[in-house]
Amino acid sequence: MVDLGDIRKEYTQGRLDETKVAPDPLTQFHAWFEQYRSTRPEEPTVMTVASVDDSGQPWQRILLLKSYNENGFVFFTNYESNKGQHFAANAKASLHFFWIAMERQVQIQGRVEKIDREQAAAYFHSRPRESQLGAWASSQSRPLANRSELETRFAQLNVQYEGQEVPLPDYWGGYLLVPERVEFWQGGEHRLHDRVEYQRAGSEWKIQRLNP
Incomplete structure (x- = not known):
């Protein structure tokens, strides 16, 4: 066994106050994303995308976020890939961003739906x-x-x-993840991290702090 217990980092860069966050998660995400991008990371749009197969086994892979707005988050892939087959059977997904330089994470859960062919073609031909x-x-x-x-x-x-x-191949296109839950995590000293959760409640968002 390789023991990694002595590798430890203290998180001291900031705090996250649930009374001061934006009223909706897309606005909060945009603020954090722009702050992260201003640090000039090598690849600011990298994210983990998780799906679940028909046996209940979770799968994860790294993709690039291509756009986002008030409706959700867009990424592109082959619809016949493993993740495409997973989404066809279970249109639920999770995105995860880890911005270690700022000691921040963002976790997003929701449903996925295919974007229209015109939008997919526009992106495909921009590549x-x-x-x-x-x-x-x-x-x-x-x-x-x-x-x-x-x-x-x-x-x-x-x-x-x-x-x-x-x-544009018939089997290639994009997904929009429509968020139902978004969590913002700010690393804290002594592992007293700040976690603020947004839960969709109809057309509104319920905001609450979580224990670290």
Whole structure:
């Protein structure tokens, strides 16, 4: 066994007061996100996306947040991937952001729904051409004999669509996660962390502090 119990960090950068947070979580998220982005992190939009398969087993993976507004949070993927199949059977997901430089976490739970094709196409065609071809080349999450098989498909597609617009695959698009619960976590000294939870209550949000 590798004992890691002696690796310890004290969190001392700030406090989070439930009486002073924004009245809705999207406004609070925006404030925190802009503060984090101002620190010029290598990848500000990185997040963990969790889904659950039909046996009840949770799965997690790292994706990039592509947009957010008062309706929720948008990310893109292959609909035939493991997560796409999970969402087709159980349209619940969780997002998690960990901003260690600011000693903050944001956890978001809610339901996912596919965005419209027009929005998906607009984003798809804004990507580098090689990324568009990669979406065609990869049967995401399916078994692959070897790396050369993938690279051969990519090369064939590069020739096939030379001088043409790469079309949006039918199986590729975006999801909007509509939040039902959002938790903001600020690290605290002596492990007395601040946790503020937003729970959707109809068209309003209930705000409460949680024990660390």
